[in-house]
Amino acid sequence: MAVAPERPRIYEGTRIPSPTPSVLEVREDLQTSEDVLTINFGPNHPSTHGVLRLVVDLHGEEVVGLAAVIGYLHTGFEKNMEQKSWWKAITYAPRIDYLSFQNNELVFVLAVEKLLEIEVPARATWMRMLLAELNRIHSHLVWLGTAALELGAISMFWYCFRERDRILDLFELVAGSRMHTRYFQVGGLAEDVPAGFWDECAKFVEVMPKAVDDYEGLVDRNEIWLERTQGIGLLSADDAIALGQSGPVLRGSGVDWDLRRAEPYLAYDQVDFQVPVYQEGDVYARYRVRMEEMRESVKIVEQAMRRMPGGPWIADDRKVVLPPREELHTSMESLIHHFKIVTEGFRVPEGEVYVTSESPRGELGCYVVSDGGSKPWRVKFRAPSFVALEATATCMRQALVADMIAIVGSLDTVMGEVDR
């Protein structure tokens, strides 16, 4: 539960640049040198995972100065959500992060439910957990495929996307769409789980651990992979905490911290899983953490499938939840409720809450303010990718240009989430 008492010594002291923690300034003895070349990486560079721009000062091959520039994908999600009813705003949440859409959807729905103080049935809670874990595997697969591709391991990409497609098929089966499912509803799920889902999910649970074996077989002891990932992009435990790092980046730096266990939400306190922690604080450690997390997620999916409770999948609260479809033909009351919820939306009591969850990228927070009306007054997402990019200046010390690609990849940023 607690942080490991013995903090790993990855390097002495702190490496966070001062005074600006996110900008690595060129050393004084090099500033007058004519050998320093300033170049732009991005915003249109295939290995920046979207539209990240890095302004890099190079001394030969060495990175001596660095500043990350973001905002190229700012779409105003938070402003837009203020204009939509609570019901419609859910649709925006998954689109913020197109790889861990269900985790984003989940954290917003949990925040609204906290304000409403509505009780969610057990079946919905367990199903949310199952899908959130499938989504974690999905996100890690895309990360692994693309990060390995950047380092030249092209075949990895095809293997990862093979399994990813199976997960998307499962999402399609359960929600009707492959991405941005909007399957979580305030109060529970949008629909019950279709009958055919369990067989397909069981097949996936059987296949996935073997697939992870395959991936490890491809790169785990591959000389080139080790050369390019070990000892690179160092981040110590203290620096990681000071820079607000979370998720696999934090656990790769030796901090034993996972919100699923430290601050259990959904039914995470009722399932068995390990939290992988690596002490090295390098790119390889982050890679290892994600590989093991995929295995652990499969275990959680398997337990959730086996122990999935029956019963209702959405709360019985007619002020918030849509009435069952069939009632609309026979009950005037239900028709009125349906009409009111769809047109003006349900109201959420006045208040402010901050809800966090462990998304594939780390601590995903959602701050929601309600004035008591049917639209959010303010929605703010704490995006783990946004925070991860603050660590670039610290991780890039003494890196070479080629390492830079590996380091940015290892932070696993999704630019949609960074810029929101």
Added chain:
Amino acid sequence: MEVHEAHGETTIVVDTPRLEDAALHLRDERGFNFLSDVAATDYLGWGAKGVSGYIGTPRGRDLNEPATQGHQRLPRQKPHRFSVSYHLLGMRAGAPRVRLQAWVEDGEHVPSLVGVWPTADWHEREAFDLMGIRFDGHPNQRRILMDDDWEGHPLRKDYPIGGEPVRFSGEE
């Protein structure tokens, strides 16, 4: 200093001059070593007529009109226009969380907490960019998400949706 409890969350409201002291106390004495998020909120028009989501009467939207459906009461008034909330986490058993909150009017400054938690760097830049709150002592107080020459602060309530100029519209 005021302390509120709501929805199982603790909010500590401090005056802006004492914000840094409060932050240092929470970090060093109370073990809140992790700054999770900085969220600025604009309360312009809070609880006033025409607030989003209230149902109108035939004479227009009026919260104080008894016939207005839904709300039993007005939302509680806020002390100033903007709130800046620092969401802190103690990385230890029980994962305690606390919200440190400061209130400012338009144009008032907030002391920067980059020296306390380095991760505040980008969060404060975002609050400046989108809400127009200035942080004293921030080493790099520039816009982060919008362009450097952008006018206005998009997440303010008086910034209209669709407020961006349309490029190449023939009217330039």
